[in-house]
Amino acid sequence: MSTLNSGMRTVDVARHTGYSVQQIRNLERDGVLPTALRTTAGYRRYGEIHLRCALAYRALAVGTGPVEAKRIIRAVHVRPISEVLDLLDAVHARLDRERVDLALAKRAAEAIAAEPIADVRASDTMSVSELATALGVRPSTLRHWDAERLVVANRVAARGIRRYSPAQVRDARIVHQLRRAGYRIDTLRALMTDLPRGNRSEDVAAALAARDASITARSRALLDAAAALSAVITLAANL
Secondary structure: OHHHHOOEOHHHHHHHHOOOHHHHHHHHHOOOOOOOEEOOOOOEEEOHHHHHHHHHHHHHHHHHOHHHHHHHHHHHHHOOHHHHHHHHHHHHHHHHHHHHHHHHHHHHHHHHHOOOOOOOOHHHOEEHHHHHHHHOOOHHHHHHHHHOOOOOOEEEOOOOEEEEOHHHHHHHHHHHHHHHOOOOHHHHHHHHHHHHHOOHHHHHHHHHHHHHHHHHHHHHHHHHHHHHHHHHHHHHHOO
C-alpha cells in the first residue's frame, strides 16, 4: 500500500476500502471523510486520514448502522475526544443491553415452549385485559399482535370478544420476550406461522441463535472500528 502516504486518487481509496468510487465521493459529501485536496486540474487527492476514516466508517456501519456511524465519524472531525468516546460507549451499552435481553429471551422461550398443555377447559382462557395485565403490556399491544397475525385470539360468539386459550397465552409470552429481545414485527410474523404444525420451539431457538450471531458480529465490528478510529484521531492530531 505504497500510496498511503502520497496523494491517493478516489479509485485508490475505493480499492483499499472495498467501496465504489461514487461511495467514496458520497462519504466525503456527507462529512465522513475530510474534504479532499484538489490538484490544479481539479482532481481529488486523498491522504491516509481519508482512508482510515473510510475503514472506520465501514466497521462502524456494521456495528451500529450507517446513521450512527456517520454521526460518530463526523464527531471525530469536530468534537472533543471525550464526546466521541461518549458516543462509542453508548453503542457498546446498547449491545450489552441486547445481550442481556437475549439471554432472558432464550431462557423464557425455552421454559414457555416446554410448558405442557393438556386438559384445557373453557375457564382456562384469558381475556385481553387479563392477558395484558399478566404480560405487563397494554391491551392495544395484544390487539396489534392480533392484527399482525402474531397471536390471534379466539372470538367468542357473535359479539366477537377475544379470548386466549392456554396455547395462545404461551405464544403471547414468547412474542413478548422476543419483542423485548429486539425482534421486529415482520420477522416475528414469519416465525410464528408454523405454530399449528408444532415446529415452534425449534424455530424460536434458531431465531434466537441468529440474533446471538448478529450481536457477536456487531461487537467484533466495533472492535475493528475502535482500532481504525484510534488511527484517525492520532492522524488528525498531527495535521
